Amino acid sequence: MMVERHRILVVDDERINRKLLSELLEEHHDVVIAKSGEQALERVQADSAVDLILLDVVMPGMSGHDVLRRLKASDATKDVPVIFITSLNSVDDEEIGLDLGAADYITKPFHPGIVRLRVENHLRFVRQRKILETLAGRDCLTEIDNRRRFEEVLEREWRRAGRGSGPMSVAIIDVDYFKQYNDHYGHARGDQALKAVAKALSGGPNRASDFVARYGGEEFVMLFPGTPADGARELAESVRHAVASLAIPHAHSAVAPHLTVSIGGATSDDYQSPGHALIEAADTMLYRAKAEGRNRVLWRD
Numbered sequence: 001m002m003v004e005r006h007r008i009l010v011v012d013d014e015r016i017n018r019k020l021l022s023e024l025l026e027e028h029h030d031v032v033i034a035k036s037g038e039q040a041l042e043r044v045q046a047d048s049a050v051d052l053i054l055l056d057v058v059m060p061g062m063s064g065h066d067v068l069r070r071l072k073a074s075d076a077t078k079d080v081p082v083i084f085i086t087s088l089n090s091v092d093d094e095e096i097g098l099d100l101g102a103a104d105y106i107t108k109p110f111h112p113g114i115v116r117l118r119v120e121n122h123l124r125f126v127r128q129r130k131i132l133e134t135l136a137g138r139d140c141l142t143e144i145d146n147r148r149r150f151e152e153v154l155e156r157e158w159r160r161a162g163r164g165s166g167p168m169s170v171a172i173i174d175v176d177y178f179k180q181y182n183d184h185y186g187h188a189r190g191d192q193a194l195k196a197v198a199k200a201l202s203g204g205p206n207r208a209s210d211f212v213a214r215y216g217g218e219e220f221v222m223l224f225p226g227t228p229a230d231g232a233r234e235l236a237e238s239v240r241h242a243v244a245s246l247a248i249p250h251a252h253s254a255v256a257p258h259l260t261v262s263i264g265g266a267t268s269d270d271y272q273s274p275g276h277a278l279i280e281a282a283d284t285m286l287y288r289a290k291a292e293g294r295n296r297v298l299w300r301d
């Protein structure tokens, strides 16, 4: 059977339990380890790709219950399912755990086969949630709209636009040397950088009708209905500045010591041609912006 790999965080203060659980799961999944509640929170905050947490309840310092309360209090982590693995085996303890929002409760000593099956059950829910988010037009990582939603919006705006509505502009934004960023700082930091870029793009001085989405990977797209080339190019420049002023260090970029973006844009009022022709034109300009040195905006009027 082909099993999709997920990232599982195992939190236990006892070495033997961490070892047993990792050995049990690492054949099919990527296992990350934390030795304390404090370390668990650090790991999840640094690594937004954690899909599931196996959490010990009784630990010195921060207890599993405290960790779960903290996870539930943050928008970024409240949906990560948590399975308590504990030697507290009274019905009351189980009720407390589930009431705090745990997805499941397993008592020690645990049966390896049962742990594996319960983990797979919860990972199935994780996959279903991701599919639902995609269908709902959401990008799971950055929490902005996804490509699917962008294509719907482009088609709708393109159909709606016509004589008198003015030209429409589109910009494709691509992070420079992002492969090097990931290679140097790690995938988790890469994810954080993409989230920060998404926030900078969606927090700009946009009108309600302007639209931003994650186009895929390290590419984003913005749509400016009714906006001529000059205005849209200016907006794109302000987006480029907004990302640069995040001042995210990028020691392996050949263009700047911080994270930058290249932007290709295009403007058209030829609503007889298909909407995606505008995207293709913007993409060509992005390609040129990369070839001409990156960290710049190039536009086709």
Ligand SMILES: Nc1nc2c(ncn2[C@@H]2O[C@H](COP(=O)(O)OP(=O)(O)OP(=O)(O)O)[C@@H](O)[C@H]2O)c(=O)[nH]1
Binding pocket: 141, 174, 175, 176, 177, 178, 179, 180, 182, 186, 187, 188, 189, 190, 191, 194, 216, 217, 218, 290, 294
């Ligand atoms: N961390 C992280 N990395 C991603 C994600 N999606 C795509 N990437 C990475 O983005 C990188 C894109 O690399 P390339 O297409 O070679 O482009 P680049 O290194 O940015 O180079 P230029 O665009 O030419 O400046 C790849 O290493 C992908 O693995 C993601 O969701 N998270």
